[in-house]
Amino acid sequence: MINLGHGANVDDMAAKYNKNPNDILDFSANINPYKIEKLEEYILEGIHKSYNYPDIHYTQLRKNIEEYLGCRSEWIIPGNGATEIMYLLMKCIKGPLAVINPTFSEYERSARLNHVEVVPFYLHKHNSFLIDGDEIRSRINEFESLFICNPNNPTGKVQNIKEILDLLQSHSKLLIVDETFIEFVEDEGTFSLLQYIEDYPNLIIIKAATKFFGLPGIRLGYGITSHQELLKQMFIYKEPWTINSFAENLSNYIFKEQEYIQMTKEFFKTERKRVLNELAAIEHFKTYATDTNFVLIELRSITADQLKKRLFEKYNVLIRDASNFKGLDEHFIRIAIKTPMQNDLLISKLNDECLFEI
Amino acid sequence: MINLGHGANVDDMAAKYNKNPNDILDFSANINPYKIEKLEEYILEGIHKSYNYPDIHYTQLRKNIEEYLGCRSEWIIPGNGATEIMYLLMKCIKGPLAVINPTFSEYERSARLNHVEVVPFYLHKHNSFLIDGDEIRSRINEFESLFICNPNNPTGKVQNIKEILDLLQSHSKLLIVDETFIEFVEDEGTFSLLQYIEDYPNLIIIKAATKFFGLPGIRLGYGITSHQELLKQMFIYKEPWTINSFAENLSNYIFKEQEYIQMTKEFFKTERKRVLNELAAIEHFKTYATDTNFVLIELRSITADQLKKRLFEKYNVLIRDASNFKGLDEHFIRIAIKTPMQNDLLISKLNDECLFEI
Structure with missing residues (x-):
């Protein structure tokens, strides 16, 4: 194995x-230790949906995410967990990809399996594992795309990375931010880059129902970007029906809880x-x-x-x-x-x- | 879109x-129009599993398929529908790949997206859309792998393709058979190549819960092969947790119905x-x-x-x-x-x- x-x-x-x-x-x-009280009821209401293929375009699912995030559904690509979005991205981005360690191992794995060169950066314990914007600036020519997990797993701190977004935009480089844990953060709105999606097409954010909604088993994640060409490329590579009907159905309820x-x-x-x-x-x-x-x-x-x-x-x-x-x-x-x-x-x-x- | x-x-x-x-x-x-009567009960029993990640190794799921098919679980790779197995295969096989049209469009799409050259074969209506073994024999040097859907979608006829399996083995070529519809066939045992899995490592069979069990929404498929190197390659490329906990749980029940x-x-x-x-x-x-x-x-x-x-x-x-x-x-x-x-x-x-x- x-x-x-x-x-x-x-x-x-x-x-x-x-x-x-x-x-x-x-x-x-x-994972969030608390469960959505009416989960069983929601699942029962949607069981019949498993008798059919999920909507290949996931129109309603994307609308539900749109409503939750307050951003346009044309910017949303749903996935079988955040993982599918990562793997799709690695088929579409320009390398080399900078990855800031320690972090979730699938960033590097997805890159490697798709022949995207990885440039490692490291957080240091003497610096409380904080991202060093100056280092990114000084090594900006080493990569074309940068993957940041914010707050970072396993270090846990959230950071304001708006400056890094500006830096990457001014160098026409892509910033991928995994915000899977951001809903746990106090004053989430200050740290999430979601507010910049429209104005920064060099930004893609990855999120999921896994952590905050405590439902890793349903396999529901999504990417958000206003970069139309990148989204189009990702949809070209996307395998059909990757999100199951239970996840599709639950999206009608969980985001409104x-x-x-x-x-x-x-x-x-x-x-x-x-x-x-x-x-x-x-x-x-x-x-x-x-x-x-x-x-x-x-x-x-x-x-x-x-x-x-x-x-x-x-x-x-x-x-x-x-x-x-x-x-x-x-x-x-x-x-x-x-x-x-x-x-x-x-x-x-x-x-x-x-x-x-x- | x-x-x-x-x-x-x-x-x-x-x-x-x-x-x-x-x-x-x-x-x-x-899709099978009949539903498993106790489906709701089975789903309710497994809801708590969605609170955790599915087993990354899918040990029990593979055991359940092993028991259903009567073949070894080490030969089984589970997938998010049969589709995931096709896409994984296309990352691992030798091309060119022969595809016999008309057939399920994802064979060609998965090949194309993974840069595997496709060699088209055609079934002809004057021949009742039957596979022509002689044509495959005469064009054997045009491909390294052959994809057959048996019974074929959308033509519906099942065929005995044991001779084609022998032919491909003698030329060290891979035979991929999509048997997604074979449980509907009268005298399934005569036509299914499952019985040859052990002796023919150049064979991989793809199956799913989608059609016969009438559950396309749960996204559960699997591949079976005794080709250890091919399986290993597929597991190397496999994204983690692609099969959701509902499908994982239902595998405990549906195959025993x-x-x-x-x-x-x-x-x-x-x-x-x-x-x-x-x-x-x-x-x-x-x-x-x-x-x-x-x-x-x-x-x-x-x-x-x-x-x-x-x-x-x-x-x-x-x-x-x-x-x-x-x-x-x-x-x-x-x-x-x-x-x-x-x-x-x-x-x-x-x-x-x-x-x-x-």
């Missing part, structure tokens, strides 16, 4: 350690601070500030692999060993922020000194 | 003619003959024999476009204008075989002489 460098699979881990998958508390996947959306935003605003404080108090941890629903932590003594194994064996708790992110080392873990009760449980386990014995 | 040359979309047609989509009787899509499977097979055995007889009695039609759940018809006077429009305007009945299949002309239509009541309704409408006025 190909190892794609993603997090551990709950089922695989459970099988390996002979545990019941239902007993596992998964902090490795960074105002209460759920507001509740999630409010919850993370406070819970993030609380969890960060609790984690920072653990002496074996160096925690990095986050604006989203996960925390990057550097272990001061033992390795990520050791802590992950111990937590799983002793407490059925699964965390993300982040050492396979390019640019991180074997001491980095990533932890999702879940419900207060789940977070308290994790924190209480992490206060077990035995876990950190050398 | 890109026109991919597929059938009309019910919603698009309804909008164009200002009709309610729910009033349309769709004979254009060739023995009663549904047997009922469908029995139904089509008799209903196919009955519908064919009724259609053949219409003097404006030349019907072609079929072994599956659709019928290809050549109109003797008016064009497919004319009949399609008239049926839709007057009776809300949608048929497939088959003139955009390469190798067919403007007089061909394709009609799905549905439930007896639906078929009777269609036949009664088709006996309206006004439809065929020149």
Whole structure:
């Protein structure tokens, strides 16, 4: 089996350690822990749609996204998760592509598989893993397209990258921004580049229902750009019917769940601070500030692999060993922020000194 | 919007003619008209799976297909419909690729988009659209891979192609067989090449839940081959999580629906003959024999476009204008075989002489 460098699979881990998958508390996947209350009802209403092909043009789906984002549906390309949008993009952009590590491994994989040369940039821990605009400026001639994850996975900080957008526009280069986690950010409107879509055709934003709406299984993502030629190219390469009828149907409902959306935003605003404080108090941890629903932590003594194994064996708790992110080392873990009760449980386990014995 | 040359979309047609989509009787899509009775129950049981990513290795899904087919799960690659398997294949096979027209347009599209040269073969109406093994033999040096749809869409006949498999093996060439419709065929076991998978690594079969299980919306297809190097290549190119959690979950149930499977097979055995007889009695039609759940018809006077429009305007009945299949002309239509009541309704409408006025 190909190892794609993603997090551990709950089922695989459970099988390996002979545990019941239902007993596992998964902090490795960074997904909204709250569910849309009427999800079952919404799904039932749309079951009959699975008896037919999804709309090959996804007209209603794009209208639903248009309404949610407040931008034109002609600018939207829907995908089987954000991943399909990345892979389509890599068939259409000019390389080399600059990728800022550590980040989601599929940017580089999708580029490589489509023969797009990758120019690596690195964030540095001594700089709190912040993007260095000056470095991008000084190396601007090394790439034609730049991929930024904002807020970045696995580092968690959001940044104002409007200056980078301006810089790239003035050099006629493409900026790809993965805003999959931006709805978790306090004051999202300040940081999202969505407001610049119309005026900056050198910008494409990628989003998904995966993280914020807590529905990775439905496979629904989308790209937004006013770059008509790029969109046309992507549609030329797009395989038909990649978004299933359940995702198509749910788009009629989830984006209108105002209460759920507001509740999630409010919850993370406070819970993030609380969890960060609790984690920072653990002496074996160096925690990095986050604006989203996960925390990057550097272990001061033992390795990520050791802590992950111990937590799983002793407490059925699964965390993300982040050492396979390019640019991180074997001491980095990533932890999702879940419900207060789940977070308290994790924190209480992490206060077990035995876990950190050398 | 890109026109991919597929059938009309019910919603698009309804909008164009200002009709309610729910009033349309769709004979254009060739999908099993019967539904799995407990589908809703199965879906409800798996809703919680959408809260997590699907298993990136699809271990259980592949086991379910293994059990259904009676072949090893290491030979199975699951896909977002049969379509994903085609597109993956085109990244991995040696060209040129021979495609036998008229057939499903995605074979050629997937090849073209992946820079695989296509060598067209044609079926001829004077030969009842049957594959000519002698022609393949005589042109064997023109291609490295051959794509056959069996039974073929839109012509409907199944053929015994074991000789072609032997021929291709002896020339070290790859045979790709789309058996998406083979479960509808009487005496499926005689015609399916599944029995040769182990001994013929130059064979890959593509199947799907779309047609026989009547679930195109769930997007579940798969490829089967014992060609380990080809499989490995396909997995290298495979995008992660392309099969959604609903499809993953339903694979636990649908393949075990023995009663549904047997009922469908029995139904089509008799209903196919009955519908064919009724259609053949219409003097404006030349019907072609079929072994599956659709019928290809050549109109003797008016064009497919004319009949399609008239049926839709007057009776809300949608048929497939088959003139955009390469190798067919403007007089061909394709009609799905549905439930007896639906078929009777269609036949009664088709006996309206006004439809065929020149």
